[in-house]
Amino acid sequence: MQNINVFIKDNIAQIARKGLHIAPEIPEKKLNNAASSMKLHDHVGSIIALLDSTLFGSGKDGLAFTGEKMVYKPAFESPVTVDFTELESTEYVRNVSVNEKGKEKVEEFTLITLKNGSSIKVEHISECNLEKLAEFLNTIATQFDSFEEEDQLVALSEMSEDLKVAYLKVIVNMTYYDDGEVDKNEFAQILLLMTRLELSTESRFTLRDYITSLGELDCLDELIKTIDDSCLPSHNKSVKISLTKDLFSVFMSVNNGSHENFAFFKENNHLFNLTEEEVELIIDALKLDFKMLNADFSDDALAKGMKELGAKAGAVGVPLAAVYLSGSVVGMSAAGLTSGLATLGLGGVLGFSSMATGIGVAVLLGVGAYKGIKHLTGANELDKTKRRELMLNEVIKQTQSTVSYLMEDINFITTRLNDAIFDQGVQDEKVKLLLQKVKLLTSAGNVLTHKGEETQGKCFKLKCPTELDQEKLQSLTRDATKHQIFNVVMSFYEEKTVERKKDSEIVSVNILVLKENISNIDMEKLAKIFDAIGYYKASDVIKGKLSGLFS
Template sequence: MTNINVFLRENLVGISSNISIAPQIDEKKLNNAVKAFAFTGSPSTVVALFDNTLFGSGKDGILFTGEQLIYRGSFSDPVSVPFASIEAVEYVETVTGSKGDKTEVSLLIRRKEGAALPITGLLSCNYRKLVETLQTCVQDFSEFTEERQLISIDELGEPLKVAYVQAVINMAYDNDQVIDDKEFAEVLQLMTRLDLTPEARFILRTYMASSSGHIPLATLLERINSNSPAGQVKALHVSLVKDLINVYYSTGGRDIAQFAFLQNNRELLDVSDEEIELAVMAIKNDYDMLRDDLTDDQIVSALKLLSAKAAAVGTPLAAVYLSGSVVGMSAAGLTSGLASLGMGGLLGMSGMMTGIGVAVLIGVGAYAGVRKLTGANELTRSKRRELMLNEVIKQTQLTISLVMKDINFITEKLNEAIRTHGVQDAQIKRLAGLMAQMTGAGAVLTEKTNSAQASATKLRCAQHLDESKLRALTREPTKAELYPWILEFYEERPVVVGRDEAGEEKTEVKLCLKRDRDRKQLETLARAFEAIGYFNVGDVLLGTASEAAGKAREKLSSLFS
C-alpha cells in the first residue's frame, strides 16, 4: 500500500468540488483553516481541506493531514480524530420529513475509545466515496505520519540530486555517445539550480567525462526513489521527464515520438502521455517568457492555461517545477516571478514547503519588494516580467562562476599530473602556467562579483531588526516559521546613535545583522523580508493592526474570565 499522504491526495480529490488538495490550497484559506481548526502542526503538512463555508473562507469543514482529520461544524469547536483512533467509518441514511419522504445522508466515525462522531451537512459531498476513503485508511494502513507535501529538489539530499543529474547525462550520451555544447550547458544550468556541493559537482564532472561506465537508468531511479521524501516519487519522475525533454529540445529535437531515450524508458519513468504533454507545455511556457514581445498579461494567461492543464491531468503544477524552470530560474526565482505577476499561490509554494530555504517566497513577496524599492503602487506593463529575466541572468552568472571553479580544479589536477610524471616540455609548462594564471584571475574576479552581490543583497535586509514589527508580520501560520528563522541572523550589539552634550558617543543595544553571513544566506534572508512585506508600509500597518487587535482580544478575554 502506498504512503498515507499520497493515498489521501489521490483519493480525496473526487470527494467534492469544495475540496482543495495540497500543494494547491489557497494560502489565505489555509491560514484561516489552520487557526479555525486549531491545528498546531506545520501548514506545509496539510494534505487537503474540505471547505464547508458558503463564501470560501475555509473556516468550517474538514482538514486532513497524514495523521488525523479535524472536523469543524458551523459555530462549533473543532474535533481532532487521529486515524489510529478510528474503529470504523459508516455511511448513514436517515429518513426525515413529516411524511418520511426525505433522506439525510451523513457519515459516522466510530472511535476505539470515546463517543462516535457524526459528520453531516457537507456541501456537494460524495459521502459514499469519503466513507470508502476513510475506511480504507483505517483498514489498510498501520502508519500515520504528517509530512511536508512537496519539497523542491535543491532542498533534498546530495545522493538523490546526483542520481537525478546522472539520469539526464545518460540521456545526453544516449543518442550519439557525445555531450555537445548545448547539452553540456543545459546540464550545468541544472546543476546550478539544484545547488550541488563541490563534492557532488566533482562526481558529476567525472561522470560526464566518458560515456563508458554509466550507471543504468533503472539503478539511478532506484536511488532517486529510495532517497525521495515519502509520497514524492511520482512528482520527482514528472520533474525528471521535464528536464530530459528540455535537453532533447536543446539539440534540435521536437517530436516526442522520436525521443528514443524517453520512449524506451517509459515503463521505468512511469509517466502518462498527459503528464508528458504537461511537461512539454511547461517548457514552451518557460521559453516564451524570454520573448521580447510577450507582456505580463500574456504570461499570466499562459500560466493559467498551464495550471488548468495540470489540474486536468491530476498532477500538481509544483511537481513540474521541483527543479526550477528550464530557462534558468531556480524554484525560488520562479516563485518570485509568479508572485510579481500576482500569482504567488499558483504553485502552492506555501503549502509545498516550509518558510525556510527556498520557500521563503510566499504570498506576494517579490511584488512587495519591488514596491518598497520603487514606491509605486502598480508596476508597469512589463516591469514584473523583468524580475523573472533578472533571475535568469543571475542563475546564468552563477553557472559561469561554477564553470570557472571547475576549470580551476581541472587546471590544478593537470599541474599535479605534470609535476608527478616529470614532464619537461617547456611549452606545456608555460601553457599550464598561463591557464593557471587565467583561471586564478577568473577566481579573483568571481570573488569580487560575489562580494559586490553580497553587499547589494545586504541592502535588502534590515541592518537593525525591529523585533516587534517582525512578530506582527509573521502572525499568519504560513509565515510563523520565518520569525525564529530570521532572528537567527541577528545578534545584540551596541550601536552608536549620536552624541551627548559633552560630545561623548551615545550607544544603544540593537539587534544587528551578523557579520559572518555569506551571499547565499543573505539572498535567502532578503527574500524572507520581501515575503513578509517588512519594508512595505501597507503590510507593516496591517501586521501592526492585527497584533494590536490580538492583544486587545486577550485583554478583554482576561477581564471576563
C-alpha cells in the same frame, strides 16, 4: 503498503465534488483560516486536503486531513480531531422519518467509532458525500497501520544531495544515450541545472567526474531507486514530473526546441510512471519557457500562456508547482520563477502559495499578495515591461552563477594537471610556460569572480536589516503559512550586546544582527523574503499589528 499521505492525496476527491482543495493548491487565505479555526498552526505544512463547508468560502469550517488525522469543524462549534491511530470503524447512517403531517425528514451522517468506544458524528458538511467519507475512513482504518505527516511540497534544491546527484546522473545518462558523449551544448545545460539545484561543491565534483567517465555509467534503474529511496513518498510524483521535464528540456535545448524522436524517454518512460496527458503538459510548459526568451514575446502573451497552462494542469490533475520543482528551462530557480510569476499576478492562481520547507521555498510565500495584486489590477506599460525584465534578470543571475562554478572547476582541473605534469617529471619548458599562463588566467578569473560575488553579496545585504526588529517580523508573519518564514529569518541573525546612549547614560542592550559568512544564495533569498513580507513598508507593519490587537 501504500503511504498514507499518498493514499489521501490520490483518493480524497471521491468525498466531494466542490469545495475540496488538495495540496499544493490550497489557497493561502483558506489555509490560514483553517489552521486557526481547526487548531492546526503547527501542522499547516502537512495539510493534504481541505474541504471548505462555509457559505462564503472562508475555509474556517469543514474537514482537514493530514497524514495522521482528520479534523472536523462544524459551524459555530469547536473542532474535533480524529487521530487515525485511534480509528476503529466508520459507517454511513441514513434515517428517514415522517412527521404527523406526512412530511418526510432525512437525517444522514457518518458515524466514527474510536478504539476507546466513544463515537463522533460527522454531519452538515456541505458538498461532502458522507457515504464516501465513511468508505474512505474505513479503508484507512483497515488497510493502514502506520501514520506520519509529511511536508506537502519541498523545492528540489532543498532535497538531499544524494537525490540531486542521482537526478542529474539520469540526465547525463540521457545525453550519452544517442552518441556516447556529452557535447558542449548538453554540458552547458547540465551546468545550468546544477546551479538551479544549488548543488554542493562536493556534489559538483562528483558529477563532473561522472560526466567524464567515458561511458561507465550507473544503471538507470538503480538511479531511479536512489531517487525513490531519498525522497518522501509525498514528493515522489512531483520529482518524477520535474525529472521528466528536465530530460525533455535538455533534449529540446540541443534539438532546436523539438521534442520528437526522444528515443531515451520512449525506451525508459515506464520508470517515470507518467500518463500521456502529464507528458503533454510538461512539453507545453517547456514550449512556454522557450518563448519567454523571444524578444517579441510580450508580458500579455506570457500571462495568457501561464493561465492556459494552469488551466490545463488543473484538468490533468498536476500542480504547476510540481512542473517547476527545479525551476524553469530559461535558467531560473524555482524561487526566481515564482517571484516572476507573482509579479504577473499569477502566484496564487497557479497554486504556488502552499507551504513548503527551507529558505528556498519560504521566498514563495506571500509574494503574490505583495506584488501580484498591484500588477493584476491595472499597472501601466512601464510596469508591464518590468515584469518580463525581472524574469530575464533572473536568467542573467543564474548564468553568472554557473560561470562562477565553471571557473572554480577549471581551476581545480588546472591544479590537478599541474600536479600530474610534475609527478611525471616533464621538463619541457614550453609545457611549463603554457601551464603557467593557464594558471595565471584561471587565477585572475577566480579573483574577478570572487570580486563580482562579493559585490553582489553587498547588494543583497543592503536589502536586509543589519539590526532586526523582531517585533516587526512577528507582526508580519502572524499567519500560520508564514510561521516558518519567521524561523528562517531568525536563523540568519544572532544576538549581540552593544552599548547605546539612553537618557544621557550609556547602557548595554541586546540586539539581533546578521550573522557573518552568509552565502550569496542565502543572502539573496533572505532579501526576497523581506521584500515579500513588506518589512520596509509601514502600512504592512501597521496592518500586522492591528490584526494582532483584534485577533
